[in-house]
Amino acid sequence: MTRTDIPTTAGPAEGAAPRRPKPRWLLGLGPLVLIAVLLGLFSLLNGPGLSRLGEGVPPKEDVAVEDIRLTPGQIVLTVRNQGPDPVSIAQVNVSDYYAAFTQTDDVLDPMEASSITVSYQWIDGDPYDIALVTSVGGKISASIDAAAPSPERSSSFFGLMALLGIYVGVIPVAMGMLWMPFVGRSSAGWIRALLGFTVGLLAFLTFDATLEAFELVAGNSSFGGPLVVILGALISYLVLEATDAWMRRRQDPADVRQKTALSPGRLALLIAIGIGLHNLGEGLAIGSAYAVGSLALGASLIVGFAIHNTTEGLAIVTPLAHERPGLGRLVVLGLIAGAPAVLGTLIGATVYQPTLAAFLLGLGAGAVGQVAVKLLPMLKDGTGRTLTPLTATGIILGIAMMFATGLLVQA
Known part of the structure; x- marks a missing residue:
């Protein structure tokens, strides 16, 4: 009897077309899509297993006063929350006087800006110290060296x-x-x-x-x-x-x-x-x-x-x-x-x-x-x-x- 050699690996079928490589742009886009999906799921599920990390830790409040404008009987402040936690302004103190105020947003989310309009009869040329008191007792300070009406934008x-x-x-x-x-x-x-x-x-x-x-x-x-x-x-x-x-x-x-x-x-x-x-x-x-x-x-x-x-x-x-x-x-x-x-x-x-x-x-x-x-x-x-x-x-x-x-x- 004659022994027949049997190939150990199977090659591509004779006449079969070679497999086309995947486009390079797809290879680069794939990991980005996967990362976006994983981050989206992590955010939607609110960090599985990490919910207890923030327990007992007071919120970090970091608010910046970006602009102050003076109009008759009013002080208008533009503030921005530059911290990681939401912030709520509860009181406004102008030179030891708690003044009435309105704001465009009751709660400032991170990176969000708000306009606070304070009712206060300021006097031309006088200096003023302003303190914004948050709902948890924090204070954001600002000052006016010499009060003067802001030019009307016409x-x-x-x-x-x-x-x-x-x-x-x-x-x-x-x-x-x-x-x-x-x-x-x-x-x-x-x-x-x-x-x-x-x-x-x-x-x-x-x-x-x-x-x-x-x-x-x-x-x-x-x-x-x-x-x-x-x-x-x-x-x-x-x-x-x-x-x-x-x-x-x-x-x-x-x-x-x-x-x-x-x-x-x-x-x-x-x-x-x-x-x-x-x-x-x-x-x-x-x-x-x-x-x-x-x-x-x-x-x-x-x-x-x-x-x-x-x-x-x-x-x-x-x-x-x-x-x-x-x-x-x-x-x-x-x-x-x-x-x-x-x-x-x-x-x-x-x-x-x-x-x-x-x-x-x-x-x-x-x-x-x-x-x-x-x-x-x-x-x-x-x-x-x-x-x-x-x-x-x-x-x-x-x-x-x-x-x-x-x-x-x-x-």
Whole structure:
């Protein structure tokens, strides 16, 4: 007898089509759907087996007062629950007097905001201490340094805010760009000094906006608190970097060397965008401060803002020293840098929210910081050194100028 070999594994049938692999998008989406289903079930079942963890633990109450407006006979507060547990406001105390009040929501869920209208005959110019007492006895404190009626938000008010944005944003930047003829006739050494001045200016704006944003959310942990400032700065920095890289690949696909160089026109545009984002946050802070009556806008303060922002126009035109940009191009760059101040004042006067203001200031800080980094290679002299006595002096003068003019706008 002849022994027949029997195969140990069964292969695919002869002529059968190979199994098609699953789409890659489905492999990526599957775990996300499973995670969402599991989290949904966990939430619906209220954490099976964990219901006793919170027994005997008092609720954590963390409420922030985001806005205070004064109208005749009333104090209107905007509060937000930034804690993990629901909060109910039971009483309102104004300078040791328990006042009657109404609120849009009786119970504040986590991250929810409410408007509390307090009936109180306040006196113009007097200071007041406000305490919101919760249903479990907690206290949320706020203060009014000097009572003054909040401006009425009418069409004339918004027209005033737009005019204010033009005064502190558009006009100063345009005035600074008048140095274009001076920059165009400067020597190479002077250009490096002016570029150093621009780096110092941008560096000051970066730190100034960051510190101001941190101050806005110092006692407010809703939406991440100080983390929103860092998030805003990272977003604007990375977006500008990615946009710059995309523009290089698109405009210079064949020249490898050009890909690593930043053209003066593109650099001026990046400076205008960075300054514009900064002026958006600055305008928002100005508009909101005036809307709540904490900023008295006199002619001297407007002049201070104008002087402080005039140097921003110089920063925009300095990279264009060896070019002859047309008037239309300069106008566009000026509007990109200055017009966001108008938008900022209107937003700040309408829907002020400290976390939003801090986020926008973070955007501006990241943007001007990115542009400052892009400017550094242009400071190099013939020997390849970036920090020479000339450029270092320019950087110091830029910081000193912004610091000195910043003292004019302290309010």
